[in-house]
Amino acid sequence: MPELPEVQTVVSQLERKVVGRTIRGFWTEWAKAVRPSVAGFERAVVGARIAGVRRIGKHIVIDLGGGHSVVIHLKMTGHLLVKDRENAKSEAWDDPYNRFIHHRFALSGGTRIEFSDMRKFAWMEAVPTDDVERLKSVRALGVDALSPRFDRKYFNALLDRKSGQKIGAVLLDQAHIAGIGNIYRSEALFVAAILPDRPVATLAMDERARLFRAVRFVLRRAVRYRGTSDGDFRDTDGLPGGFQRHLGVYGREGKPCPACGTMIRRIKIGQRSAFFCPRCQK
């Protein structure tokens, strides 16, 4: 599932491959995912030059020369695939991703961006660039987990406010810290050696400090590995990431903890699975 590291991987690759190109055409077969409407979207993007690509939490923002931006959320199974004349026949484009291409951008120079999404939860919206921050789903975000604004002070103030909640729930809430999803909340808590259902109020100062460092450490490391392809994440080349080989606990229920060999367990926190080692994490 695309979380911060996966989205950052896509954004970095798009920056390299499509900035400077002009959008020549747009096609879609799933209008529900296109806002404000297919016609409005087309008007904003066709003919515009791609000026830059950036990330806000798990959102991808493609800034266009004409004063508009395209905001994209990949949700669980969205993929952006960049195909050009050289790689169009690559084996990496095998199913299943090609089967679920619902939108396609034709760019200058024969390049295409194909948007595949098996579950059809992903969406994109064309808005004036000045209004990106005012988009409801962007405005609702807390501080990005890898931005300098996410610091110990912010984290401490947040935990002071959320003392009654479970730490696993706080990490997942995008309104507090943007970018952490189900994979990296479990991984960060494992690295910090803290149980996911600990009430925030029970965390000692050294545990808070450890968790803050663990969040940044895990996310940065996952970005370096081009994300986790536990399920179906693929980068813009159709290639899986590499961080799944370095997961400590996520998706490993019943398997031995890499640190101590104890069986990894799973519980529900905030309606979602949280994985942990009952021995390493306190």
Added chain:
DNA sequence: CTGAGATCCTGGGGGC
């Protein structure tokens, strides 16, 4: 403010 549950989708896994 908080948490629970439903919703949006569809492939895949488990059970029979």
Added chain:
DNA sequence: TGCCCCCAGGATCTCA
């Protein structure tokens, strides 16, 4: 082998 059911998951919305 085949069918049915349920689950996964990000985010939003409604309801208690």
